[in-house]
Amino acid sequence: EAAVTQSPRNKVAVTGGKVTLSCNQTNNHNNMYWYRQDTGHGLRLIHYSYGAGSTEKGDIPDGYKASRPSQENFSLILELATPSQTSVYFCASGDQGQGYTEVFFGKGTRLTVV
């Protein structure tokens, strides 16, 4: 089964501080994704990547940056964290196989910005 590992699992950050959420996958998937999950909004795509060195904006990219230094690693960066970014963040990896894309999720990072 696909293995996606997120760190940290919980984080408390100060408003205006920098936060980096890390994600590692061992499935050799080309694609990686960052979602946030809020009650009433489901899973919303922040950034995604097709491979090392590439990042693409998702549906809600404002206030976030992403970095994909290698096939295995994909980071989400909040340069100036705000309380509105308090949420649960999920990383996922997947591939366009057999004509469609399927994703596998990490266990999530609960971020609280105070």
Next chain:
Amino acid sequence: GDSVTQTEGLVTVTEGLPVMLNCTYQTAYSDVAFFWYVQYLNEAPKLLLRSSTDNKRTEHQGFHATLHKSSSSFHLQKSSVQLSDSALYYCALGGNNRIFFGDGTQLVVKP
């Protein structure tokens, strides 16, 4: 654009009764698949079932869904729910290196 619509935010069902969670979609892609993901409390979403074949029933863990391209639907059904089925269910479509999720339906099963 591509989108997935789940009309019910919350569905409450008594244990032992049937349930259907609605999912409709809009897509311009031809090579796509449709998914139901389930998320239990404090866990990550995980795949429940998947389909890309029109009018073919797909089953897993007692749940089933049939893709109907004529009505752009992929509803999830179970004939007799259990307390352990209480969870958040996401309908999704995947294609062209993207996956699009609906807003999710919270299923609560009461004794």
